[in-house]
Amino acid sequence: MSSNVYTSDVTVDSADKAQLVESIRLREQRLAANVDELMGRVHPSALANRAAESAKSVLVADDGSVKSDRAALIGGVILSVAALVTFLAIRKSRA
Template sequence: MTDNVYTSDVTVDSATPSQLAESIRLREERIADNIDELVGRVHPKVLATRAVNRAKSTVIEEESGSVKPEAIALGVGSVLGVAALIVGLSGRGKRG
């Protein structure tokens, strides 16, 4: 006994009770579908996968699968920077 009425086709003044009920049911279905989609987008596994893929695309060449040279340079620079910071801080404590 569905009239396949969409909410934009029905006004409260002109609709029958069954049309209003069908309109409400269809709206609830759309809202439930939207909520399911949003929950899927913010699920921790989905977020983690998206972050891993983003990180991989930053570091790895898509065509060849090799590591990008700028990623290697950034990694080496970071390691050297941290090492210099550690050496600098350890030398500072011995002077006092």
């Protein structure tokens, strides 16, 4: 028996028991590796790292400089929301 038995080379009609056992073992190894890779992709720390990199790419260019137009836009939105919250709080306290 060959040490490299690939599932596509082994059919039930033409394989002996040892080849089928080896084929099943190799399939289990590939499935386990795929499950491990998927678990790594959906692990909370991996998701957090991808989200942080995505957020960073919004404000930082490839050369490391800050994208000033986007930074100004985000700063303006934050200031506008803060002003609105302050206005509503003052208005509510006077009523």
